[in-house]
Amino acid sequence: MTEASRPLRKDAVRNRALLVQAARDVFAERGLEASMDDVAHRAGLGVGTAYRHFANKYELALAILAEAIERVYQLVDDAVANPDPWAGLVSFVEGTAEMQSADRGLREVLMGVHDAEQMEQVHDRLSGPLRELVDRAKAAGAVRADVESTDIGIVVTMLCTVADVTGDASSDLWRRYLPMMLDGLRQGAEPSVPALSEDMLRKSMSTHKQRLARLSQRG
Amino acid sequence: MTEASRPLRKDAVRNRALLVQAARDVFAERGLEASMDDVAHRAGLGVGTAYRHFANKYELALAILAEAIERVYQLVDDAVANPDPWAGLVSFVEGTAEMQSADRGLREVLMGVHDAEQMEQVHDRLSGPLRELVDRAKAAGAVRADVESTDIGIVVTMLCTVADVTGDASSDLWRRYLPMMLDGLRQGAEPSVPALSEDMLRKSMSTHKQRLARLSQRG
DNA sequence: ACTTACCGGAGACGTCTTCTCCGCTTCGTT
DNA sequence: AACGAAGCGGAGAAGACGTCTCCGGTAAGT
Numbered sequence: 110m111t112e113a114s115r116p117l118r119k120d121a122v123r124n125r126a127l128l129v130q131a132a133r134d135v136f137a138e139r140g141l142e143a144s145m146d147d148v149a150h151r152a153g154l155g156v157g158t159a160y161r162h163f164a165n166k167y168e169l170a171l172a173i174l175a176e177a178i179e180r181v182y183q184l185v186d187d188a189v190a191n192p193d194p195w196a197g198l199v200s201f202v203e204g205t206a207e208m209q210s211a212d213r214g215l216r217e218v219l220m221g222v223h224d225a226e227q228m229e230q231v232h233d234r235l236s237g238p239l240r241e242l243v244d245r246a247k248a249a250g251a252v253r254a255d256v257e258s259t260d261i262g263i264v265v266t267m268l269c270t271v272a273d274v275t276g277d278a279s280s281d282l283w284r285r286y287l288p289m290m291l292d293g294l295r296q297g298a299e300p301s302v303p304a305l306s307e308d309m310l311r312k313s314m315s316t317h318k319q320r321l322a323r324l325s326q327r328g
Numbered sequence: 329m330t331e332a333s334r335p336l337r338k339d340a341v342r343n344r345a346l347l348v349q350a351a352r353d354v355f356a357e358r359g360l361e362a363s364m365d366d367v368a369h370r371a372g373l374g375v376g377t378a379y380r381h382f383a384n385k386y387e388l389a390l391a392i393l394a395e396a397i398e399r400v401y402q403l404v405d406d407a408v409a410n411p412d413p414w415a416g417l418v419s420f421v422e423g424t425a426e427m428q429s430a431d432r433g434l435r436e437v438l439m440g441v442h443d444a445e446q447m448e449q450v451h452d453r454l455s456g457p458l459r460e461l462v463d464r465a466k467a468a469g470a471v472r473a474d475v476e477s478t479d480i481g482i483v484v485t486m487l488c489t490v491a492d493v494t495g496d497a498s499s500d501l502w503r504r505y506l507p508m509m510l511d512g513l514r515q516g517a518e519p520s521v522p523a524l525s526e527d528m529l530r531k532s533m534s535t536h537k538q539r540l541a542r543l544s545q546r547g
Numbered sequence: 548a549c550t551t552a553c554c555g556g557a558g559a560c561g562t563c564t565t566c567t568c569c570g571c572t573t574c575g576t577t
Numbered sequence: 578a579a580c581g582a583a584g585c586g587g588a589g590a591a592g593a594c595g596t597c598t599c600c601g602g603t604a605a606g607t
Contacts (some may be wrong), residue, residue, distance in 0.1 A: 110441065117603060118552060155555035160597060205373065219340030220493060260504075263490060267505065270489040271482060274439060274590055278532035285479075285521035286486065297511035302504035313497035337574060337583055362562060374586035379566060556601070561596085574586070577578100 112183035125162050127152040132173050132289055136214035138277065141170055141223055169230050170214065176214045178231060181205055186239040195251035198261070199291060205265050210272040210283050220266065221314050229311060252294050264290050332409065346371040350391050355433030360389055360442055389433065393459050396434045397450060400424055404457040414470035417461050418510060419451070429491040429502050439485065439509050440533050448530055455526055472514050475522035483509045
């Protein structure tokens with residue numbers, strides 16, 4: 110951020126790349142609770158090296174997850190752009206479920222386990238497109254009239270829970286329940302409990318602990 | 329365990345009860361990661377008192393959760409005893425989802441977050457009745473032929489995830505998705521991914537960390 | 548061959564939790 | 578009412594774990 114000045118030495122560039130890849134793997138497997146030592150070790154490097162490249166764990170995690178979050182944004186936008194409302198909705202649910210199932214760190218960020226503020230930011234970006242997606246699907250009769258936009262995120266989260274239960278083994282099991290969830294949105298018995306309003310959803314999700322958020326304040 | 333010998337003093341009895349109730353509340357709200365200090369404080373007592381009554385946190389948690397687990401067993405047995413296979417299955421799903429949604433500590437134990445061995449024990453006790461429940465429902469045509477007994481636990485877990493997302497606010501939201509899940513078991517599009525075998529389920533769930541288990545070994 | 552960027556990992560430091568210890572309080576019995 | 582014993586409280590010991598620093602050593606590049 111300060112000034113790029115001189116280019117990095119060749120080995121430094123290589124190590125940085127190793128670090129990023131290791132972080133991707135480790136955070137995807139074990140979530141953000143994995144330590145810097147873990148990441149550095151996985152990269153075959155010392156902790157010191159990790160800290161020369163990234164000021165703290167939060168910064169490293171953000172560097173990794175920012176692109177994943179960007180892909181999620183791409184996913185909604187593509188879904189909204191899809192001329193078939195139902196196909197668009199399905200692609201979003203399937204796409205995000207797939208991403209999150211494979212990446213525990215992403216799952217944690219999107220659920221606001223560590224940093225409520227960041228999660229809210231993501232949800233803000235998503236809520237508009239999501240609302241449009243659902244409204245269009247309802248107008249086309251592809252989805253029950255009582256479905257709300259907040260249902261989508263919850264459905265995706267439920268699907269990803271399967272990955273939490275099974276761990277790395279059988280990483281595709283969530284797909285078994287995908288048709289079930291999709292079918293539940295289009296037909297079947299109506300729910301007797303009203304959906305969560307966007308405001309309520311945001312508020313209730315923010316209750317979580319914020320360890321990493323606190324951490325980053327120190328820098 | 330040694331010998332009950334003399335009865336407790338009156339205040340000791342009262343404090344023990346306060347402690348148990350506080351533990352129930354705290355563990356249900358925040359899960360087993362809550363500390364003994366938290367529990368003691370909630371009871372309006374000092375930590376020392378908590379440790380005189382219970383050797384360690386694990387013992388206290390077990391005392392609380394044992395009865396909850398017992399109620400879960402009762403729930404399966406009642407479900408199997410139900411002459412209507414479908415009604416039995418529904419009562420089990422709804423009953424356990426309700427219990428777990430209200431109690432994060434129970435949710436953690438049943439998902440094996442802390443102690444894989446204990447979780448396996450519970451699943452062993454449940455798997456027989458569950459299999460019978462599903463087989464009967466299939467025979468009666470109340471459930472799709474490709475549904476497996478392992479699906480039930482996963483469906484319940486998915487429902488409870490809703491409580492994890494929303495926290496204490498809107499504690500009934502899971503019910504909104506109950507009809508969806510139940511409908512998914514009886515009809516609708518067939519899943520393309522095969523169910524998890526009981527063995528795989530057990531194995532994959534055991535991968536989790538086991539902090540409290542390690543703790544109890546020291547005693 | 549020599550300078551300088553970079554590496555590594557032991558350990559300082561901070562935080563959090565479990566569990567102990569002992570002076571003080573309260574019970575209940577005489 | 579007064580005394581011994583059971584029970585209480587909470588400061589702090591002990592230990593686990595993670596972050597981040599520091600500096601002697603290594604190797605890149607000219």
